[in-house]
Amino acid sequence: MSKRTSKAGTSGRFGARYGVVVRNRVKSIERVQRAHHECPSCHHKSVKRVSAGIWECRHCGNKFAAEAYSPRMKRAEDVVAERKADAFAEPVAEE
Numbered sequence: 001m002s003k004r005t006s007k008a009g010t011s012g013r014f015g016a017r018y019g020v021v022v023r024n025r026v027k028s029i030e031r032v033q034r035a036h037h038e039c040p041s042c043h044h045k046s047v048k049r050v051s052a053g054i055w056e057c058r059h060c061g062n063k064f065a066a067e068a069y070s071p072r073m074k075r076a077e078d079v080v081a082e083r084k085a086d087a088f089a090e091p092v093a094e095e
Contacts, residue, residue: 010034033069040064040073047071 010030011023037047039057046059055071056063066073 029069037071040071 008023009027011027014023014026033049036045037055038045039047039060039062041062042057042060044057044059047055047057049071050056050063052068053065054063055066064071064073
């Protein structure tokens with residue numbers, strides 16, 4: 001018997017619904033989300049997602065908040081730069 005979801009991966013549960021672009025996007029997001037990640041405090045590859053934005057290291061027990069689908073945290077400089085870019089963005093003139 002052959003594997004049913006070797007190409008579809010986790011998005012195989014959707015079958016032929018929702019379109020190939022949406023299914024591929026879900027597959028790539030879930031691949032990152034469900035993988036083991038490096039802990040920022042003990043540097044073991046044992047961080048798993050608890051819920052949206054909550055990540056926990058199963059080695060040292062460190063629990064921290066980060067992005068919803070990956071444990072990458074935004075640096076303060078990135079947040080400030082985004083806010084400045086939004087503040088100085090010129091409004092689009094409607095004709």
